[in-house]
Amino acid sequence: MQDHRKLGRELELFHSDPIIGAGLPLWLPKGAAARRAVEDYLLGLERRHGYQHVYSPPLAKEEMYRRSGHLPHYADDMFPPMALSESDRFVLRPSLCPHHAAVFAARGRSYRELPLRIGEIGGQYRAERSGVLGGLSRVRAISLNDGHVFCAEDQVEAEVVAALEVMREAHAALGFEPSAWRLSLRGDGPKYVDDPGLWERGTAVLRRALEAVGLKRDVDYVDGPGEAAFYGPKIDIQLLDSAGRESTLATVQVDYYMPARFDLSYVDADGVRKRPVMVHRSAAGSMERLFAHLIEVHDGAFPAWYAPVQLEVLPIGDADVRDFVQRARALDLRVEEAHAGSLSARIRGASARRVPFVAVIGASEAAAGTVSLRSRGGAVDVLPVADALARLESQCAVPKRITCATPSITM
Numbered sequence: 418m419q420d421h422r423k424l425g426r427e428l429e430l431f432h433s434d435p436i437i438g439a440g441l442p443l444w445l446p447k448g449a450a451a452r453r454a455v456e457d458y459l460l461g462l463e464r465r466h467g468y469q470h471v472y473s474p475p476l477a478k479e480e481m482y483r484r485s486g487h488l489p490h491y492a493d494d495m496f497p498p499m500a501l502s503e504s505d506r507f508v509l510r511p512s513l514c515p516h517h518a519a520v521f522a523a524r525g526r527s528y529r530e531l532p533l534r535i536g537e538i539g540g541q542y543r544a545e546r547s548g549v550l551g552g553l554s555r556v557r558a559i560s561l562n563d564g565h566v567f568c569a570e571d572q573v574e575a576e577v578v579a580a581l582e583v584m585r586e587a588h589a590a591l592g593f594e595p596s597a598w599r600l601s602l603r604g605d606g607p608k609y610v611d612d613p614g615l616w617e618r619g620t621a622v623l624r625r626a627l628e629a630v631g632l633k634r635d636v637d638y639v640d641g642p643g644e645a646a647f648y649g650p651k652i653d654i655q656l657l658d659s660a661g662r663e664s665t666l667a668t669v670q671v672d673y674y675m676p677a678r679f680d681l682s683y684v685d686a687d688g689v690r691k692r693p694v695m696v697h698r699s700a701a702g703s704m705e706r707l708f709a710h711l712i713e714v715h716d717g718a719f720p721a722w723y724a725p726v727q728l729e730v731l732p733i734g735d736a737d738v739r740d741f742v743q744r745a746r747a748l749d750l751r752v753e754e755a756h757a758g759s760l761s762a763r764i765r766g767a768s769a770r771r772v773p774f775v776a777v778i779g780a781s782e783a784a785a786g787t788v789s790l791r792s793r794g795g796a797v798d799v800l801p802v803a804d805a806l807a808r809l810e811s812q813c814a815v816p817k818r819i820t821c822a823t824p825s826i827t828m
């Protein structure tokens with residue numbers, strides 16, 4: 418695997434500028450196009466699995482993070498508070514969880530609404546030291562594919578299983594496999610919430626969920642003491658980068674702690690007020706770490722559905738390609754034209770840019786109403802324009818699998 422920083426520069430996907438600061442990369446148009454396609458896919462996938470999406474601001478009053486437990490347990494990783502006045506102190510959020518807890522608490526909730534699945538691709542911040550930052554794999558401004566399921570105790574296991582299934586579907590569509598699965602458990606020290614019963618319950622439910630999706634202890638997953646979140650155990654999906662370093666991409670966590678901290682409740686069928694459980698999950702991790710991995714694992718040649726440019730059109734001589742380009746764009750394909758240089762140099766350029774499809778149109782193709790369509794593998798077909806467009810549309814289609822695994826939400 419090639420280092421994603423080198424490929425990211427060559428393919429003009431992202432850029433770091435010292436005037437902005439380390440760990441704060443810019444997504445250039447090509448990287449942004451690929452990311453937008455992936456984000457749209459992830460949001461659609463979650464909608465099909467019963468998620469409702471929200472927007473929430475990337476900062477909040479300091480008090481919110483005292484309540485959530487982040488300030489007592491996680492302050493070392495947070496940026497210092499910003500004070501507008503003595504009483505008005507704000508924090509760049511270290512996680513989206515408290516905001517989503519506030520979405521749940523926005524009005525009274527009934528057991529009929531559970532499980533309530535809330536999703537967002539939102540910003541969070543981590544005060545990393547300069548020395549550990551690099552490219553997209555470790556950043557200070559993180560765009561997280563996040564989600565929180567608020568459910569009853571007897572729904573937790575099924576929701577963890579459903580989250581693992583969403584995750585597997587996403588990873589297959591994006592074209593990679595995790596290097597390892599880990600059950601991350603509490604370690605010693607003040608970092609972890611001190612409530613042994615809570616840790617036991619959470620760990621047991623995660624073990625049962627791993628078993629339910631066919632993963633066996635010490636065979637398919639390993640225990641990771643000291644790797645849990647401060648509020649509960651989690652299942653972590655690990656990746657290896659081009660240097661062989663391991664990092665966590667996706668995660669599912671069971672949390673009995675934060676619902677109590679925010680005094681969340683719903684009215685059960687018997688009219689009694691009960692505490693929901695929070696399942697935190699990220700199917701694809703942060704957009705930054707995800708793309709660091711996708712760039713490396715695909716050597717920059719992304720699957721066509723999220724390639725920044727899906728089709729390059731190369732006219733020979735003064736062949737008129739405007740109509741073809743317009744029809745391709747009307748199908749929502751990302752299209753560029755290349756006019757300068759010899760045909761062979763332009764084909765080499767498209768290949769170096771990992772463009773999945775190249776259409777060559779010369780005088781003979783124009784007269785016959787055809788295009789010469791070349792795919793990334795090297796195969797060339799001369800096709801009528803309509804057939805070429807139909808093939809491009811189907812081969813660049815966003816993966817869509819309708820599953821019935823997750824019961825639809827009831828309102």
Ligand SMILES: [Zn+2]
Nearest residue numbers: 512513514697
């Ligand atoms: Zn969370």
